[in-house]
Amino acid sequence: MTEPVLEVRDLHRAFGALKATDGVSLTLRRSEIHALIGPNGAGKSTLIGLIAGNLKPDAGQVVLNGRDVTQADVAARARAGLARSFQVSAVAAELTVLQNVVLAVQGARGQSFRFFRPALANTGLRAAAEAHIARAGLSGRRAIPAGDLAHGERRRLELAMALALAPRAFVLDEPMAGMGPDGAREMTALLDDLRHEAPILLVEHDMDAVFALADRVSVLVSGRIIASGTVAEIRADPEVQRAYLGEERLE
Numbered sequence: 264m265t266e267p268v269l270e271v272r273d274l275h276r277a278f279g280a281l282k283a284t285d286g287v288s289l290t291l292r293r294s295e296i297h298a299l300i301g302p303n304g305a306g307k308s309t310l311i312g313l314i315a316g317n318l319k320p321d322a323g324q325v326v327l328n329g330r331d332v333t334q335a336d337v338a339a340r341a342r343a344g345l346a347r348s349f350q351v352s353a354v355a356a357e358l359t360v361l362q363n364v365v366l367a368v369q370g371a372r373g374q375s376f377r378f379f380r381p382a383l384a385n386t387g388l389r390a391a392a393e394a395h396i397a398r399a400g401l402s403g404r405r406a407i408p409a410g411d412l413a414h415g416e417r418r419r420l421e422l423a424m425a426l427a428l429a430p431r432a433f434v435l436d437e438p439m440a441g442m443g444p445d446g447a448r449e450m451t452a453l454l455d456d457l458r459h460e461a462p463i464l465l466v467e468h469d470m471d472a473v474f475a476l477a478d479r480v481s482v483l484v485s486g487r488i489i490a491s492g493t494v495a496e497i498r499a500d501p502e503v504q505r506a507y508l509g510e511e512r513l514e
C-alpha cells in the first residue's frame with residue numbers, strides 16, 4: 264500500500280487536567296475521504312488544530328507526505344500542502360471572486376501582494392485562477408464581490424482559494440454547516456470531485472454527507488478514537504450507536 268498522505272501518530276494534548284486529545288492515530292490516503300465524527304466536545308476542533316498547526320501537541324507526531332511537520336507552524340504546513348478551510352479565511356469581501364483567487368494564486372507562488380495590479384493583468388496567474396474557479400463551480404460568479412456571495416458560494420470560493428495552494432491534503436471543518444439541503448448536495452458533489460485533487464479529512468455533523476462521501480469514518484469520543492471503519496462498519500458498531508449515532512436518529 265502507498266504511504267499515507269497525512270499521518271497522525273499517537274497525538275496527545277491536554278488543557279489542564281482535561282485530555283482533549285488522548286492518543287489519537289489516524290491516516291489519510293490518496294484520493295480518500297476520511298470523515299471524523301463525534302459528539303460536541305469530543306475533541307474534533309482540538310485535533311484539527313493540532314493537525315493544522317494552530318496548536319502544539321504534548322506528545323505525538325503529525326506527518327505530511329512522509330515529512331514530520333509536528334514543529335512546523337500553520338504557514339509552513341500550508342506551504343507543505345495542507346489546505347485547511349472554513350474556519351480561518353483570507354477572503355476579502357470587497358474584492359471580486361476572480362481578484363480573491365488571483366491573490367491566492369499569487370501568494371501560493373510566493374509573490375508579494377503589493378503587485379496586485381500587475382497580477383490581474385498577468386495571464387498566467389489569471390488562467391490558473393480561472394481554472395480553480397471553474398473547478399469550484401463559480402465561473403458565472405467571477406466578477407461578483409466576495410461580500411455579495413451567498414453562503415454556499417462563499418464556501419466554494421474558499422475551496423477555489425485552497426486549490427491555489429496545489430494542496431496535498433484538505434482538512435475541512437464542517438463544510439455543510441449553514442447550508443440548506445440543496446447547498447449540502449452541491450457541496451457533497453464538489454467534495455466528491457475534489458478528493459481526486461487531494462484527499463480530504465472531513466469533520467462533519469451532517470450524517471447524510473458523511474455517509475455519502477466517506478471511504479472511512481473515525482469516531483472520536485472524549486479525545487479517543489473509539490471506532491474506525493467503513494460507513495457500513497461504523498453504522499453497525501454497537502459502541503458507536505451507544506456513544507454517538509443514537510443521538511443523531513439515523514434512519
Ligand SMILES: Nc1ncnc2c1ncn2[C@@H]1O[C@H](COP(=O)(O)OP(=O)(O)OP(=O)(O)O)[C@@H](O)[C@H]1O
Nearest residue numbers: 278281282283301302303304305306307308309310
Ligand atoms: N483552549 C482550551 N482551553 C481549555 N479547554 C479547551 C480548550 N479548547 C478546547 N477545550 C476543551 O477540550 C474539549 C474538546 O473540545 P473541542 O472543541 O476540541 O471539541 P469538538 O469535538 O470540536 O466540539 P464541537 O463539536 O462542539 O466543536 C472540550 O471539553 C473543550 O471544552
